[in-house]
Amino acid sequence: MTDTRVRTALHWLLGAWMALVIAAAFFWAPAAAGFKGESSRIVFFHVPQAWVAVLAFCVNLVASLRYLRTRNPLDDARAAAAARLGLIFSLLATVTGSIFANVMWNSFWNWDPREVSIAILLLVYAAYFALREAVPDEERRASLAAAYAILAFVTMPFLVFVVPRIYWSLHPDTIIGATGKLKLQMESRMLQTLFGSLVGFTGLFFWLYTLDVRLARVRLARREREEE
Amino acid sequence: MRASTLLSESLAVLGKELISELRSRVALNAIGLFGVTTLIVVAYQIGPYQIQEQDRPHLLSALLWIILFFAATSGLSRVFVKEEDAHTAKALRLAARPLAVFAGKYLFNLILLIALFTLIVPLYCALMGYAVRGVAGLVLVLAAGAVALAATATIVAAIIARASGSTTLFAILSVPLVLPLLVMLIQGTRAAAASAELAAVVPALQGVVSLGGAVLTVSVYLFPVVWHD
Numbered sequence: 001m002t003d004t005r006v007r008t009a010l011h012w013l014l015g016a017w018m019a020l021v022i023a024a025a026f027f028w029a030p031a032a033a034g035f036k037g038e039s040s041r042i043v044f045f046h047v048p049q050a051w052v053a054v055l056a057f058c059v060n061l062v063a064s065l066r067y068l069r070t071r072n073p074l075d076d077a078r079a080a081a082a083a084r085l086g087l088i089f090s091l092l093a094t095v096t097g098s099i100f101a102n103v104m105w106n107s108f109w110n111w112d113p114r115e116v117s118i119a120i121l122l123l124v125y126a127a128y129f130a131l132r133e134a135v136p137d138e139e140r141r142a143s144l145a146a147a148y149a150i151l152a153f154v155t156m157p158f159l160v161f162v163v164p165r166i167y168w169s170l171h172p173d174t175i176i177g178a179t180g181k182l183k184l185q186m187e188s189r190m191l192q193t194l195f196g197s198l199v200g201f202t203g204l205f206f207w208l209y210t211l212d213v214r215l216a217r218v219r220l221a222r223r224e225r226e227e228e
Numbered sequence: 229m230r231a232s233t234l235l236s237e238s239l240a241v242l243g244k245e246l247i248s249e250l251r252s253r254v255a256l257n258a259i260g261l262f263g264v265t266t267l268i269v270v271a272y273q274i275g276p277y278q279i280q281e282q283d284r285p286h287l288l289s290a291l292l293w294i295i296l297f298f299a300a301t302s303g304l305s306r307v308f309v310k311e312e313d314a315h316t317a318k319a320l321r322l323a324a325r326p327l328a329v330f331a332g333k334y335l336f337n338l339i340l341l342i343a344l345f346t347l348i349v350p351l352y353c354a355l356m357g358y359a360v361r362g363v364a365g366l367v368l369v370l371a372a373g374a375v376a377l378a379a380t381a382t383i384v385a386a387i388i389a390r391a392s393g394s395t396t397l398f399a400i401l402s403v404p405l406v407l408p409l410l411v412m413l414i415q416g417t418r419a420a421a422a423s424a425e426l427a428a429v430v431p432a433l434q435g436v437v438s439l440g441g442a443v444l445t446v447s448v449y450l451f452p453v454v455w456h457d
Contacts, residue, residue, distance in 0.1 A: 147450045158439050
């Protein structure tokens with residue numbers, strides 16, 4: 001009962017937080033200099049979406065590793081839930097990035113290294129689900145998907161950090177630069193809104209993730225009862 | 229004692245692969261003919277004179293790796309599927325430890341890739357008028373590329389053999405994994421073509437060797453899971 005109350009309170013808090021973030025992004029934070037019109041405001045949504053896409057990839061990796069150790073079907077459900085959300089958030093990051101690119105450079109897609117990175121991340125997630133759907137046996141599906149997820153994770157640092165460094169990029173500087181130091185030269189209200197949004201989107205991810213995992217837990221419990 | 233057993237088992241698996249391939253020549257025919265056919269189409273339609281001088285370094289290195297990668301895809305995916313098709317996978321599981329199976333199949337794929345590169349690259353240079361200044365650099369890039377591509381292809385081939393065994397699934401799973409590798413290989417090939425200095429290919433080689441090494445190491449740990457589950 002207490003659990004449900006805490007959960008309900010957290011849901012309301014998340015809703016209020018996200019509403020505040022949206023309001024702050026449009027009315028409180030100023031538009032950044034050097035960008036066309038109000039286009040820089042998309043950063044408050046685009047960056048957190050890209051962050052959640054990467055976070056989901058990490059959660060997917062941890063759940064996949066856990067599955068290979070424990071062979072618990074719930075860990076496989078956790079990995080699949082994280083990948084599903086990762087796919088949605090990387091799609092959102094691609095769309096918001098494309099809108100920004102069109103405003104700034106008059107083209108939705110420029111084959112910029114960052115665009116290539118996110119496109120390949122999308123392909124990896126799509127391939128992960130193509131593999132899951134190709135295996136009818138549940139246990140085999142779980143272990144093959146876990147193996148593929150771990151393999152894909154190994155190539156990601158090369159895609160995210162190495163390839164964009166080889167090619168010249170139009171993309172504005174990322175938050176963590178090539179030296180690994182934080183490169184944040186934003187106006188303080190923009191910075192506060194961005195961090196607020198990062199926290200909000202992370203909360204949103206974990207809320208959706210928990211819902212998916214709870215649903216999987218109920219399905220597994222029902223099947224076990226039917227088998228008995 | 230243990231190391232020598234592993235080595236002998238790996239070499240036995242490699243020997244079995246080579247003998248059965250020389251009998252059927254399915255993979256050799258697939259990658260060789262696919263490579264030559266694609267090369268002929270590209271050379272006939274584009275040839276040495278259709279590309280503007282300033283575009284040649286970019287396009288010629290990219291076209292070369294597109295031909296090599298897709299030709300390789302047609303043959304490398306079979307390495308585990310054929311065991312499932314012939315119902316010999318169970319016998320192989322009993323006969324050799326997983327690491328030896330992986331090592332044998334990996335070496336077989338590596339030999340196939342080297343054969344493909346040896347056949348296609350000189351033909352490509354001749355037919356497309358691709359003048360390479362740093363031949364030693366290009367050989368190094370091709371060798372590192374073969375080692376890294378064989379690693380990814382072997383583990384993905386093992387995964388698809390346990391899934392549905394389709395070549396389409398092999399392409400779907402392997403393309404996102406090898407794209408960063410192909411980008412670095414194209415960069416390295418372009419650098420080798422432009423300069424006789426070995427130093428020109430070093431940045432690309434570092435990327436290819438580290439990515440190939442990382443995939444190979446992880447594959448060694450993952451293969452028993454894929455092979456036995």
